[in-house]
Amino acid sequence: MGVKINMNGEKRLEQARERVIDAISQNMHLYGVTESVGRLYGALYFQEGPMTLDEMKEELGMSKTSMSTSVRNLVDLKMVDKVWRKGVRKDLYQAEYDWYQTFTDFFTIKWRAGVSINVSAMEKSLGELRLLMEDEQVDEHIKESAQIDIQKITAALEYYDWLNRLVDSFESQEIFKLVPKKQ
Template identity: 55%
Template sequence: MDHNEALEQSRARVIEAISQNMDLYGVTPSIGRLYCLLFFADKPLTLDEMKEQLGMSKASMSLGVRTLLDLNMVEKAWRKGVRKDLYVVNDDPYQRFFDYFSTKWRGAATMNTNAIETTIHELQVLTENPETPEEVRERAQVDIKNLENWLEYYDWLNRLIDSFESKEILEFIPIHKNKEQEE
């Protein structure tokens, strides 16, 4: 095996692993391969260059790039004399994770909190209604208590998300281990 083949085999192993795990970001393995293509590219690439290297349709390629742009995993680049859009990997994996985690979890926490708060209000009205049977009232009170525990969880989750957005989390888990921690 020559050196170029060894290099390509090494890259292929990483590409396969990363593309299979891109579902963590809510994307398909083919978009993961697109991301890896840009990661290993030695220059910004156009849609046509990516299409040629991956053998995907231009429509699929465009959708994949748009998805990666939305996830802040790639960004547009500029090169003098090139009129087509060029793309490169956003080379800050920590910020990508913070952005993705914050966006996805904040949306879920907000949606669930709103649903829980509305439900708690409805259940309180039900428990205060003198016509509500005692058995239903008791079950509603249990539900209210359980849902209030969920609200505590979503409050904690929102504070965790805040720590990602402010980067306060890095005070507790620094990006690089300091020398004292390694020894």
């Protein structure tokens, strides 16, 4: 019995998909998303039509609990939508196919969160440092350091303002004026 020269078409299709799914999940991993979650997104991306938790579990060979938390993760990132089908009782999930949108949502969510954490901390500290500057009991060379810190924080706040405006340009799609979708 000779070796089968022409691999079965189904297997070839499967392999081609698998390679891309691996790359996608590796890529998402760079952005702080678990590899499993990335693979799940990949599976949903190539799936024709939405999937149930049980199908995901089957497809990835993982527990249903994991599928539940992973898919919730993806929904939070707006990379996957919960969809509804008449007569289907189970929850159905479908990949978001528009990667421009996905990109925008992903970074909007991440960056806005980051900005908000930092800005509030910095404003609070900035207030304290200004008070310190006005306090006559505080040592002069401490004030010098505080003054330097104030400048650093002020510069950082300017940067965060910029980042916020950058996110705005993503959300408003203005970014596509500068960098259009098709070359």
